[in-house]
Amino acid sequence: MKRKLALRAVAAFASTAMLAAGLSVGAIAPAQSATKSTVTLLSSGDITSLNSGTSDGNTSYNATVGSLTGMGFQYYNSDTELIANTAFGTMKIVKQAPKDFQIQYTVKKGQTWSDGTPINAEDLLLTHIVASDKYSKDAGLGDPKSADIKPAFDAVGYGGTYGTHVVGLPTVSADKMSLTVKFDKPLPDWELLAPGPSPIHALSLLADGKKGLQSAAVNAAAKAKFVKAFTSKNTAHLKAMGNVWTNSYNVTKVDKDTNPLLLISNG
Incomplete structure (x- = not known):
């Protein structure tokens, strides 16, 4: 059975690695929807x-x-090719040594x-929280490897290349537009590790x-509170x-009663 969910503007935290081809989902063009600001998904699953x-x-x-409501440093095209999204930003290797990448x-x-709300490099920091096992443990958020208790951020990103090789905390530039991440060795697939942007001010506000x-x-104060809590x-x-x-993002419908803070996106 096909199910429909009409969304005007929704926030999601999907990484580009999840956006592979073969999804059992179709999108109706905006012109066929109620307004040009509405996209209707026809999905074979909930x-x-x-x-x-x-x-x-x-x-x-x-x-x-x-994939329809957010964007970051990369995206997959219809041929499943990974494309650099320079409209959002750029990434480059700034140091390449045997133990310092x-x-x-x-x-x-x-x-x-x-x-x-302006988007800057601070909006990339959440990726570290949901991908670094060490950070989760050090911050008292739980051990992602525990079979008994789930961590505070019940993320699927733990235990991967990022968490295995990242060193210390990512650093934000003085102008807050760049984030530098250090790894313990050169990584050939470094482009796949790009952090995804998240509306951390909204997450901080929802937590309050x-x-x-x-x-x-x-x-701005909510974003600053998150950054302070992170560091x-x-x-x-x-x-x-x-x-x-x-x-809180587990919803099956979006209507007038939905907290708009859950719907903040950059797509």
């Missing part, structure tokens, strides 16, 4: 979450929503989230129980954010 990065939400159906990711200036879109000043490993705030990231 769309259950706006976050396909969790263990429960990691399905091709959910990832398709992410560094990649710099630079976000193109002038971009904003759908609520008007906020409902509805906020002012520019409040959004200081503030377990309490990060756990609250993890609960939101893991559970």
